[in-house]
Amino acid sequence: MTIGGIRKYKELLRFFHRGRMAKSKFEYVKSFESEDKLLPNCWIVVRVDGKSFHKFSEKHEFEKPNDIRALHLMNRAAVKVMEHFKDIVISYGDSDEFSFILRKDTEIFNRRGFKIMTYINSLFSSSYVYCWKQHFDVKLKFPPFFDARIILYPTDENLRDYLSWRQVDCHINNLYNTTFWALVLKGGLTNQEAEKRLCGTVTADKNEILFSEFNINYNDEPEIFKKGTILLRKKIRSPNSDHFKKVIIPLHEDLISEKFWNIHSEILTIKSGQEYAYDSVEALPELVLSQLHLVKKDKCNDEIKST
Ligand SMILES: Nc1nc2c(ncn2[C@@H]2O[C@H](COP(=O)(O)OP(=O)(O)OP(=O)(O)O)[C@@H](O)[C@H]2O)c(=O)[nH]1
Numbered sequence: 001m002t003i004g005g006i007r008k009y010k011e012l013l014r015f016f017h018r019g020r021m022a023k024s025k026f027e028y029v030k031s032f033e034s035e036d037k038l039l040p041n042c043w044i045v046v047r048v049d050g051k052s053f054h055k056f057s058e059k060h061e062f063e064k065p066n067d068i069r070a071l072h073l074m075n076r077a078a079v080k081v082m083e084h085f086k087d088i089v090i091s092y093g094d095s096d097e098f099s100f101i102l103r104k105d106t107e108i109f110n111r112r113g114f115k116i117m118t119y120i121n122s123l124f125s126s127s128y129v130y131c132w133k134q135h136f137d138v139k140l141k142f143p144p145f146f147d148a149r150i151i152l153y154p155t156d157e158n159l160r161d162y163l164s165w166r167q168v169d170c171h172i173n174n175l176y177n178t179t180f181w182a183l184v185l186k187g188g189l190t191n192q193e194a195e196k197r198l199c200g201t202v203t204a205d206k207n208e209i210l211f212s213e214f215n216i217n218y219n220d221e222p223e224i225f226k227k228g229t230i231l232l233r234k235k236i237r238s239p240n241s242d243h244f245k246k247v248i249i250p251l252h253e254d255l256i257s258e259k260f261w262n263i264h265s266e267i268l269t270i271k272s273g274q275e276y277a278y279d280s281v282e283a284l285p286e287l288v289l290s291q292l293h294l295v296k297k298d299k300c301n302d303e304i305k306s307t
C-alpha cells in the first residue's frame, strides 16, 4: 500500500470509529419510546374531528345548518382512507367528524396504535384538502386540521353501542341546529334569542316549533342530515360489463336497529362485502360513480375516464 493509500485507510477507520461512538453515545434515547401495541381481539376505532370547524365553516361560507358540499367532501376523504386501509370494515361520519373501525383481528402495523391513528388522520386531512376543489368553488383560505383518538372495544355490543352513540349525537345536534337556524334565518331572532328560546326544550318541542312556525316537517329533512353517513364495503355489478367490482357505498340509515346488523351481517363476521343491487347507473351516488371512474372532470381521482 502506498503512503497515500495508508492515510486514506486510517481516515476511513477514524470515520467509522466516530460513527460507532456517536451511535453508542446517543442511541439510548430510543429506549424512551413507549410500546404502543394495541390489545389483541378488540375492535379498533379511530375518530377524527375537525379543529375549530365553527370558524372554518364560517370563513368558507358553509350553508347553515348543513352544507351538503361539506358533507360530501368529508365522505370523499373517508373513502380515500378506506381505499387505502382495507382492514376498515365500516366508517361513520357526520358534521366535522368521522369514525373508522378496523377489524378486530387486524395485524396492520403490528397493531401499533400511534402508527394506525396518525396514518389515518394524516390521510384523511390531506384527502380533505386534495378533494376540496371537487366540492367547493370558493378557495381554501387556510389549512383545515383534525384531531384523532383511538378507542378499543372488546365486544360487538360495545362497538354497536359506540356507533349508535355517534348517530344519536348526530340526530340531537341536527334537530337543534335545524330549529336554531330556522329561528334565526327565517324567524328573525338573534342568535342569543334563539338560544334562549330553545333552552330546556325537548325533541317534541323542537319538532313543534319547526312545524307550526316554519311549516317544516323534520321527518322530511334529507336522510344524510338526520342520520349521517355509513360507509360500507360492497360489490356491485359494473355498469359496463358483467363483472363485479368492489366499492365503498354510502348509506344514510338507522344503524341502531337490529335490522341494519342483520342485513349487513358481514360487518361483524368480517366476511367480504355482499352484493349491492341498484336500479340504474343514474341512481348510484356520485361517490360510487367516482370509484368506478364514471365521473367526468373528477379533480380528486388520479385515473380519469369519461362515461
Ligand atoms: N354551517 C355549517 N357548519 C358546520 C357544518 N358542519 C360542521 N359545522 C361546524 O362545525 C362544528 C363542529 O362541531 P365541533 O367539532 O363540536 O366544534 P369545533 O368548532 O370543530 O370545535 P373543536 O372540535 O373542539 O375544535 C359545528 O358546531 C358547526 O359550527 C355544516 O355543514 N354547516
Ligand SMILES: [Mg+2]
Binding pocket: 049, 050, 051, 052, 053, 096
Ligand atoms: Mg370539531
